[in-house]
Amino acid sequence: MSTDRTLVVVSAGLSQPSSTRLLADRLSAAAARELQSRGHGVSVENVELRDHAHAVVDAMLTGFPTGELARAMETLTRADGVIAVTPLFTTTYSGLFKSFVDIVDPDALTGMPVLLGATGGTPRHSLALEYSLRPLFTYLHADVVPTSVFAATDDWAGEGDRVNPLPRRIERAGRELAERVAARRNEGPADPFANAPSFSDLLGSA
Template sequence: MTTKKLVIVSSGLSTPSSTRQLADRLVSDAAGLLGERGIEVEVKVFELRDLAHDITNHLLLGFAPPKLQAALDAVAAADGLIAVTPIFTTSYAGLFKSFIDVIDPDALTDLPVLIGATGGTPRHSLAIDYAIRPLFTYLHAIPVTTGVFAATGDWGDGGDGVRSLPDRIFRGAKEFADLVERTDRSDRVSDPFSLDRPMGHLLGGLAGE
């Protein structure tokens, strides 16, 4: 049986978190669809709030503590990434962006990505397409066409005539599952001795950031 590795990155700050709830719904549908096709799924979930200090230390010092390194390694080895962030001040959370900043620049190449976002009102939904999607495209990942935004009101019955949240989750998960199924990243080789930041920076900022 074929096995696919899925990584979930959730940058919600509260407990419980609607951001994590959306991530769980997305991976549940995606894993179910892959399972129906005879594909076994291994899932790893990383809550960025638990890694916040490690991410900051990495940005300052250029080295990842073990817990953060485990998350970075998991992303680099993944067959698919589900990335979900709350929207603050019209864009992704700072913690979310900081995590992306410490990922090896080549780690996301050809990686299928399902984007999710949460916010108080539907007016923030465009952030998926003007902020988050370009970020992953710049890093040569493959974000699926449907990004899933969940406003506070979307967790109700969806009876307002707009496509309901469960429908949007399923549509995004199906596009993601289709891409994960046909994407092969098994030949990726990571160089453990490569530097993801300029040597001058590691020596104290001798080169530009």
């Protein structure tokens, strides 16, 4: 029997249109196709951080998110899988992206399947995914898939080129995320009183 899965896509592009959002859409489409091939219904929720920039700063100052940002964060924590894509500036993730991550509950992504992506001007920035972005989500105890995807400006221009690895890498990463999302058991939060003795047990031992 098929079961629905929800993918939440967090993209931190600053412009419209954005190559960061384009990569995020390609990754979510690849993961959704793979999940559908396994018999799962799929819904994709997009969280465009550009739309929440002021609210993110407010949340950092006040200690809690409100309004649409609060709803976006609730959607994130209820996801079956997350795709997180950021532009790279000065060889690391954007300030907006890091600020958003900073206001996410530290336990919210524990065990969550996560696919990482990034965009930048030249391929020499691609290693930032491994030395900067991956450790960030490892710290949050997320289940980060092995394949991350970096797209440089020239990758988009050469998409029709047979030697361009970007389309194949997108498909592989999407497949890896789908495998983990499909296998993940959606368990509710643990009952903190599950192992507590009953009143009758307490009275009987008195």
